[in-house]
Amino acid sequence: MARLLRMYGKKRGNRRTGSQIWGSAGEAAFSLFFLCVGILFLVRLLNSLVIPEWNANQGFVQDRGTVKMTRVGQQPGGSGVRPEILIRYEVDGQPYEAWTYDIHHQNAVPDYSSDPAAVQEVLRQFVVDQEYAIWRDPADPKVVVLVRGYSWWLWLLLLLPTAFILIGGIGLVYTIFHWGKSVEHREATAQLSRRFSAGVSVGARSGYPTVPQDANLTNSPGTRLKYRLPIDISRGWRLLAIVLACLFWNGIVAVFIISAVSSHRSDHPDWWLTLFVLPFAAVGIGLIYYLVREIRIVSGVGPTHVEISDHPLRPGQSYQVLVSQSGRVTLEQFEVSLVCEEMATYQQGTDTRTDRRVVYRQSLIHFEKVDVIPGASFEQQAGLVVPMECMHSFTSEHNEIQWKIVVHVDLSGWPPFDRSFPVVVCPEHQRVGSFANSAHQYQD
Amino acid sequence: MRIPLISIKIDNRTVAHFPGDSLKGEYQIDAVDPDDLRAVELAVLWYTEGKGDEDLGVHSFERRTTDDDPTANLVELQTFDVQLPNSPLSYEGVLIKIRWCVRVRIFLKSGKTYSADSVFQLGNVPDAVAILKSGSGESDHAVAGTEGAVAREET
Amino acid sequence: MTTERGVGAVESACPSSNPFSTRFVRPGAIPYRFENGETIESLVERLAGCNWTASIVGPHGGGKSTLIQSLVPLLQATGRRMVQYQLRDGQRSLPQRLDVERLGEQPMQVIVDGYEQLGFWSRWKLQRDCRKSGAGLLVTSHQPVGLPVLFRTEVTAESLIAIVREQLGSDAELVRDAELAELLQRHCGNAREVLFDLYDRYEAQRGA
Numbered sequence: 001m002a003r004l005l006r007m008y009g010k011k012r013g014n015r016r017t018g019s020q021i022w023g024s025a026g027e028a029a030f031s032l033f034f035l036c037v038g039i040l041f042l043v044r045l046l047n048s049l050v051i052p053e054w055n056a057n058q059g060f061v062q063d064r065g066t067v068k069m070t071r072v073g074q075q076p077g078g079s080g081v082r083p084e085i086l087i088r089y090e091v092d093g094q095p096y097e098a099w100t101y102d103i104h105h106q107n108a109v110p111d112y113s114s115d116p117a118a119v120q121e122v123l124r125q126f127v128v129d130q131e132y133a134i135w136r137d138p139a140d141p142k143v144v145v146l147v148r149g150y151s152w153w154l155w156l157l158l159l160l161p162t163a164f165i166l167i168g169g170i171g172l173v174y175t176i177f178h179w180g181k182s183v184e185h186r187e188a189t190a191q192l193s194r195r196f197s198a199g200v201s202v203g204a205r206s207g208y209p210t211v212p213q214d215a216n217l218t219n220s221p222g223t224r225l226k227y228r229l230p231i232d233i234s235r236g237w238r239l240l241a242i243v244l245a246c247l248f249w250n251g252i253v254a255v256f257i258i259s260a261v262s263s264h265r266s267d268h269p270d271w272w273l274t275l276f277v278l279p280f281a282a283v284g285i286g287l288i289y290y291l292v293r294e295i296r297i298v299s300g301v302g303p304t305h306v307e308i309s310d311h312p313l314r315p316g317q318s319y320q321v322l323v324s325q326s327g328r329v330t331l332e333q334f335e336v337s338l339v340c341e342e343m344a345t346y347q348q349g350t351d352t353r354t355d356r357r358v359v360y361r362q363s364l365i366h367f368e369k370v371d372v373i374p375g376a377s378f379e380q381q382a383g384l385v386v387p388m389e390c391m392h393s394f395t396s397e398h399n400e401i402q403w404k405i406v407v408h409v410d411l412s413g414w415p416p417f418d419r420s421f422p423v424v425v426c427p428e429h430q431r432v433g434s435f436a437n438s439a440h441q442y443q444d
Numbered sequence: 445m446r447i448p449l450i451s452i453k454i455d456n457r458t459v460a461h462f463p464g465d466s467l468k469g470e471y472q473i474d475a476v477d478p479d480d481l482r483a484v485e486l487a488v489l490w491y492t493e494g495k496g497d498e499d500l501g502v503h504s505f506e507r508r509t510t511d512d513d514p515t516a517n518l519v520e521l522q523t524f525d526v527q528l529p530n531s532p533l534s535y536e537g538v539l540i541k542i543r544w545c546v547r548v549r550i551f552l553k554s555g556k557t558y559s560a561d562s563v564f565q566l567g568n569v570p571d572a573v574a575i576l577k578s579g580s581g582e583s584d585h586a587v588a589g590t591e592g593a594v595a596r597e598e599t
Numbered sequence: 600m601t602t603e604r605g606v607g608a609v610e611s612a613c614p615s616s617n618p619f620s621t622r623f624v625r626p627g628a629i630p631y632r633f634e635n636g637e638t639i640e641s642l643v644e645r646l647a648g649c650n651w652t653a654s655i656v657g658p659h660g661g662g663k664s665t666l667i668q669s670l671v672p673l674l675q676a677t678g679r680r681m682v683q684y685q686l687r688d689g690q691r692s693l694p695q696r697l698d699v700e701r702l703g704e705q706p707m708q709v710i711v712d713g714y715e716q717l718g719f720w721s722r723w724k725l726q727r728d729c730r731k732s733g734a735g736l737l738v739t740s741h742q743p744v745g746l747p748v749l750f751r752t753e754v755t756a757e758s759l760i761a762i763v764r765e766q767l768g769s770d771a772e773l774v775r776d777a778e779l780a781e782l783l784q785r786h787c788g789n790a791r792e793v794l795f796d797l798y799d800r801y802e803a804q805r806g807a
Contacts, residue, residue, distance in 0.1 A: 344496025396499035
């Protein structure tokens with residue numbers, strides 16, 4: 001979330017929020033702004049466009065009226081035009097006259113077109129002194145229309161307030177949840193949720209200080225092997241984030257694009273607006289491309305499941321691993337490996353960085369040119385031998401040694417991606433019972 | 445002013461210890477007037493070294509002070525016998541190294557403190573090296589050696 | 600409270616220790632190297648002349664934090680009580696409010712490493728509190744921040760070579776002097792990046 005109170009440009013490196021209460025207030029205000037704008041916009045849109053259109057189509061009563069005059073209506077202060085037809089009709093013996101065409105004629109946000117020829121074509125359909133079917137509001141005889149229907153562009157326009165509401169609402173919920181929590185607390189909570197989503201708990205395993213717990217790795221039974229492992233980072237959240245970003249950005253850009261295109265169509269091209277909108281449109285196209293790619297990966301590749309015959313793992317022991325991949329794509333390369341990775345976090349000036357190194361990789365399964373048939377899944381089972389005397393899983397505040405099963409997928413025409421399934425490797429033997437964690441921090 | 449001499453001796457220090465083993469040894473403080481000592485601490489701990497910021501975990505801790513026992517002689521030879529835990533094992537990685545040591549820290553009444561470490565090895569985990577590229581069907585783990593890191597001590 | 604090493608069991612500089620590990624190269628582990636005859640003592644004198652309020656300016660990885668850590672013992676020796684803040688990752692206010700009430704008890708030196716992270720109001724409040732109570736304020740930043748500039752840090756190829764040679768000791772063959780100069784240039788004068796680079800290089804050589 002942007003820090004509105006920030007006075008200086010951002011510097012490189014990861015950012016963590018600084019000020020606590022004021023920061024939370026700033027975030028809440030920012031989210032609330034988006035939420036309010038979205039709600040106001042939605043209410044206005046519903047009130048002035050959606051509901052009148054709905055009423056006209058569902059609630060208006062049919063009658064007959066006589067066309068007395070037709071004209072091309074001019075947009076005040078603009079170059080837009082619209083068809084206007086003067087209709088004379090009677091309701092309960094009382095005569096009425098009204099300039100009308102469709103329901104938007106009556107709105108505070110009238111619908112003008114930049115195409116005079118199309119407007120003339122509409123007017124030619126109505127002959128003076130001829131009778132036509134009309135639909136009038138039973139609650140207000142003055143409200144009458146000659147045509148009904150639903151505007152397709154209206155539903156597209158609804159995307160914009162929806163995006164504002166989603167962004168503002170999610171942001172507000174997040175801020176309230178984290179209100180008053182310190183940066184460290186947030187980071188710890190984030191770490192906890194990441195680790196819980198990965199199935200690895202932050203606290204030490206009983207009897208094994210610094211070896212992470214595996215409570216969430218073993219609470220899901222497998223279909224053929226003992227446990228099904230959870231994936232490291234859910235792709236769903238990533239997809240949701242991209243959807244929101246795409247909706248928000250393209251919703252705003254669409255308004256400017258429509259204005260620019262309309263200006264060109266009306267023989268009064270606005271080149272400045274066109275040039276201004278081009279880079280934003282390019283970013284929007286990039287977001288759409290990225291969104292389509294993600295959707296394709298999520299829907300095309302399908303979920304990856306990994307099951308294991310036992311857990312936690314121990315050095316020198318053998319296990320069975322079952323990997324299944326569903327979807328409807330051709331996998332150029334499909335590889336499953338047991339990987340050990342070191343992660344070290346350090347201060348780089350005022351920034352915090354994390355460096356990673358893979359120190360062990362054992363290929364378990366390797367296939368090329370695999371066709372995954374829709375409705376079925378590609379399954380492979382393989383043996384896994386944890387090397388003798390290897391280093392066990394380790395976690396401390398700034399350093400971590402993580403073991404995981406990595407599924408590497410190479411799709412034709414798309415960048416490759418990995419799906420990681422953390423596992424815990426315990427030391428070879430448990431020779432000692434549970435220690436009271438005598439980890440008091442020893443300060444210099 | 446004389447600098448205190450802290451001597452730590454671990455039995456079989458050059459040999460790898462294993463979880464559950466007894467870590468035995470002794471320590472002594474010299475070149476300090478016993479009346480100048482306020483407290484002595486003995487800790488068996490692990491710490492990380494490498495590219496990341498250091499972490500530390502204390503497995504066993506003992507503190508002796510003159511506040512508890514004014515007649516105690518804090519400089520005299522003391523023995524220790526600590527059962528070693530299951531983890532973390534000593535490790536020589538690329539970004540991360542995990543070391544175990546016995547640390548003795550003394551607190552003088554003047555406010556100064558001094559400390560000394562003696563490193564020992566827990567477990568027999570081979571050294572690790574970074575994988576540059578993966579190989580299919582083969583393990584890429586390279587074993588660079590089996591010796592853990594040990595410190596020299598002077599008595 | 601500082602801790603000194605006792606004579607006896609040696610510091611655990613194991614033979615396989617990477618001399619560029621964080622514990623050996625972090626600010627405070629390596630003394631700041633001056634050139635052109637400048638010394639720590641002369642800096643402290645100049646700081647006193649600025650009424651103990653000044654800034655240390657320099658680029659990323661230029662040794663500002665290292666210089667601060669080198670200055671602290673001498674500042675303590677002048678009888679001033681140290682209050683240090685290390686700001687990280689966009690912290691726009693001090694983690695704890697400066698206790699103005701206690702500042703009058705003893706001459707105090709407030710040190711803020713990463714001063715430009717602070718927001719406008721935090722800076723204004725801090726300077727006001729220090730002014731009112733007579734505490735000194737010594738800060739580090741990448742650009743001048745409106746305080747007298749005590750010193751501009753800069754890592755030259757010569758000082759970097761000297762630091763690395765001292766760290767490497769007998770492993771001097773790891774990298775040539777010309778390579779060090781080139782590394783420093785590649786990292787735009789950021790010695791910290793060079794040291795992290797050398798960490799990786801040392802590990803790669805160890806594994807070869």
